[in-house]
Amino acid sequence: MNSQANKKVKIPKATWAVIILLFLLTVISNADKAVIGFASVPIIDELGLNSQQWGTVGSAFFFLYSLSAILVGALADKIGMKKVIAGMAAVWAIVQFSTIFVTSYGYLLITRIILGAGEGPSYSLAMAAASRYLPKEKLGVGLTLVSVGGPLGVAISAPILMSLIHNYGWRSAFLTTAIVGVIWIVFWMMLVKEKKAETSSPESSEQPASEAASVPETSFKSALLSRNFILIAFCGFATYWSFTIGLNWLPNYLENVRQLNAETLALVVALPWVMITLSQLTFSSLSDRIYHKTKNMVKGRVFILGPVMVAGAVSYVIGSLAGSDIAAIVLLSLGLTFGCITLVLGPAILVDLVDKKHQGKIQGWFMAFTSLGGIVGPYVTGILVGNSATQAAGFHLSFQLCGLMLLIFGGLVWLAVRPKKTEKQEVNVLVTEEA
Numbered sequence: 001m002n003s004q005a006n007k008k009v010k011i012p013k014a015t016w017a018v019i020i021l022l023f024l025l026t027v028i029s030n031a032d033k034a035v036i037g038f039a040s041v042p043i044i045d046e047l048g049l050n051s052q053q054w055g056t057v058g059s060a061f062f063f064l065y066s067l068s069a070i071l072v073g074a075l076a077d078k079i080g081m082k083k084v085i086a087g088m089a090a091v092w093a094i095v096q097f098s099t100i101f102v103t104s105y106g107y108l109l110i111t112r113i114i115l116g117a118g119e120g121p122s123y124s125l126a127m128a129a130a131s132r133y134l135p136k137e138k139l140g141v142g143l144t145l146v147s148v149g150g151p152l153g154v155a156i157s158a159p160i161l162m163s164l165i166h167n168y169g170w171r172s173a174f175l176t177t178a179i180v181g182v183i184w185i186v187f188w189m190m191l192v193k194e195k196k197a198e199t200s201s202p203e204s205s206e207q208p209a210s211e212a213a214s215v216p217e218t219s220f221k222s223a224l225l226s227r228n229f230i231l232i233a234f235c236g237f238a239t240y241w242s243f244t245i246g247l248n249w250l251p252n253y254l255e256n257v258r259q260l261n262a263e264t265l266a267l268v269v270a271l272p273w274v275m276i277t278l279s280q281l282t283f284s285s286l287s288d289r290i291y292h293k294t295k296n297m298v299k300g301r302v303f304i305l306g307p308v309m310v311a312g313a314v315s316y317v318i319g320s321l322a323g324s325d326i327a328a329i330v331l332l333s334l335g336l337t338f339g340c341i342t343l344v345l346g347p348a349i350l351v352d353l354v355d356k357k358h359q360g361k362i363q364g365w366f367m368a369f370t371s372l373g374g375i376v377g378p379y380v381t382g383i384l385v386g387n388s389a390t391q392a393a394g395f396h397l398s399f400q401l402c403g404l405m406l407l408i409f410g411g412l413v414w415l416a417v418r419p420k421k422t423e424k425q426e427v428n429v430l431v432t433e434e435a
Contacts, residue, residue: 237405310410
């Protein structure tokens with residue numbers, strides 16, 4: 001038993017193609033989200049929008065996001081993830097192309113609402129699809145390799161898309177993202193074979209019986225209404241509030257409040273997304289290492305998630321008070337960086353808490369609740385920026401509010417998320433070790 005537990009688990013070669021494509025999917029998804037922030041100044045100027053209207057544009061993306069995440073997650077469990085993911089990516093490409101014809105505020109809102117409906121299930125489906133191919137002990141790193149496509153998508157696309165916007169107008173950036181999406185769909189359909197949820201990976205048969213049975217049989221309703229899921233979902237809500245402020249408002253803040261020029265802005269905007277990538281790889285690797293040694297989800301996942309969220313809260317608050325441009329940029333980037341940790345450890349925790357047959361649905365509901373932060377965050381930020389004495393004061397208040405939420409919900413997850421059988425499992429592990 002000990003030799004099995006200590007055996008090094010590897011990700012199968014065939015799984016790597018799927019992981020790479022899902023990584024690229026999240027790159028495209030987040031470039032599609034971020035381009036609106038990169039183009040915020042020229043779009044606001046051309047359409048004559050005020051701060052509240054731009055906040056509504058940011059929130060509109062999430063109007064159907066939650067509903068779509070729930071419905072499409074359930075659909076993928078029934079008809080297969082390959083077809084659903086391909087159809088979802090096709091919606092993105094069509095909407096991005098249609099955005100080049102935007103000439104009014106109303107038209108822009110419609111494109112954002114439809115794009116949000118198409119993007120709603122993207123993260124949860126990518127996580128659920130990856131989890132079907134990955135060995136359980138590689139979930140942290142494997143899911144992170146998919147997830148980091150999000151921040152890398154922003155970091156990689158930032159200089160490219162901002163250069164296109166500067167040289168050819170903001171519409172050229174939307175056209176580019178549409179073309180890239182179509183190319184991805186072709187490779188996805190050619191290279192990926194559908195894999196059913198009940199089909200286990202080659203390594204799964206080598207796992208100890210106690211590990212395979214670690215997730216108790218529960219109904220989906222009881223899992224959805226459990227304290228653990230609710231707290232993780234609230235943590236995701238705070239994460240997405242922070243995430244969408246970074247996408248929709250941070251470039252505007254750096255350009256209008258910190259007065260960065262175009263060349264500096266293109267580099268600085270990419271900074272937090274590079275930092276998110278590095279931090280997610282670091283913390284997920286640490287999480288997997290602890291999980292592998294202890295077989296304990298609380299020690300390996302929860303005790304990483306909670307403290308990192310609290311660190312993000314502290315960074316946001318101090319960054320909002322910093323007078324130096326460099327200090328403010330670094331600290332706000334750290335706040336955004338640490339705040340995004342739920343996007344990788346949240347799904348990994350749910351894999352341990354919820355039956356495998358419910359993963360598509362539970363990940364969809366997690367993303368649905370999480371995305372509510374994306375609806376509220378940009379809109380509230382627009383109100384604060386538009387109604388404060390100065391733009392700077394409004395932005396700084398919004399950063400402090402974001403930090404407060406990371407502190408409260410990250411702290412609650414840290415203190416209270418515990419699987420029902422934690423104590424029994426710990427006793428069993430001790431008995432096994434003594435034997």
